[in-house]
Amino acid sequence: MTKISPSILSADFAELISDINDVKNGGAEYLHIDVMDGNFVPNISIGIPVVESLRRATDMFLDVHLMIDRPHRYVKKFCKAGADLVTFHLEADQPQDIFEAIKAVRECGKKVGLSIKPRTPAETLIPYLPLIDLVLVMTVEPGFGGQSFMHDQIPKISAVREMIGKFNPSCELEVDGGVDPATAKLCKDAGADVLVAGSAVFKTKDRKAAIEAIRNA
Ligand code: DX5
Numbered sequence: 001m002t003k004i005s006p007s008i009l010s011a012d013f014a015e016l017i018s019d020i021n022d023v024k025n026g027g028a029e030y031l032h033i034d035v036m037d038g039n040f041v042p043n044i045s046i047g048i049p050v051v052e053s054l055r056r057a058t059d060m061f062l063d064v065h066l067m068i069d070r071p072h073r074y075v076k077k078f079c080k081a082g083a084d085l086v087t088f089h090l091e092a093d094q095p096q097d098i099f100e101a102i103k104a105v106r107e108c109g110k111k112v113g114l115s116i117k118p119r120t121p122a123e124t125l126i127p128y129l130p131l132i133d134l135v136l137v138m139t140v141e142p143g144f145g146g147q148s149f150m151h152d153q154i155p156k157i158s159a160v161r162e163m164i165g166k167f168n169p170s171c172e173l174e175v176d177g178g179v180d181p182a183t184a185k186l187c188k189d190a191g192a193d194v195l196v197a198g199s200a201v202f203k204t205k206d207r208k209a210a211i212e213a214i215r216n217a
Pocket residue numbers: 007009010032034065140141142143144145146147176177178179196197198199200
């Protein structure tokens with residue numbers, strides 16, 4: 001069954017716990033937390049203290065997506081703050097430090113994911129695939145919620161699915177950006193296991209119905 005990871009970037013931060021309980025009760029498996037530093041992406045969102053507070057407030061699986069430069073500097077802090085999965089970008093560091101960051105998350109006993117932006121080829125993941133729990137394919141340029149799904153990324157999702165089959169079959173494949181019931185179907189057909197959805201979930205009144213529409217697309 002496809003897992004759904006609602007992105008709190010589109011939630012109402014003044015009503016955060018109520019919004020989170022809505023998606024938990026709506027059956028979402030993961031909770032997607034977008035961390036942005038104003039360098040790797042042209043936007044600033046939330047950081048470590050928010051993850052710490054959310055850890056105390058919910059037992060949901062915290063899927064933390066770091067859109068920050070040189071993530072190896074911070075991954076342990078996010079693990080200690082209570083992330084269950086820490087995903088960072090392949091483009092955000094040199095290979096040696098990406099390997100270091102993967103190792104650091106592992107040492108904390110947490111799951112580790114690697115993400116690629118739309119212009120990064122699938123093949124760049126190959127050296128890391130045996131070491132990670134999840135690949136996150138971006139289907140928008142990272143930085144903002146509410147953007148349109150980039151249909152030209154579908155072949156890349158299929159290519160990553162094939163590579164996962166070859167190098168690490170237990171690795172999950174997550175897709176993030178512009179996911180709604182229509183684009184969810186395309187992602188699932190291309191082999192996605194986990195779908196992130198911000199606006200398509202939080203900008204609707206009936207979050208449970210929105211989650212089910214995406215899951216059953
Ligand atoms: C974008 C973030 C996404 C974003 C998705 O940089 O990584 O997680 O919140 O939002 P929607 O689903 O609205 O495209």
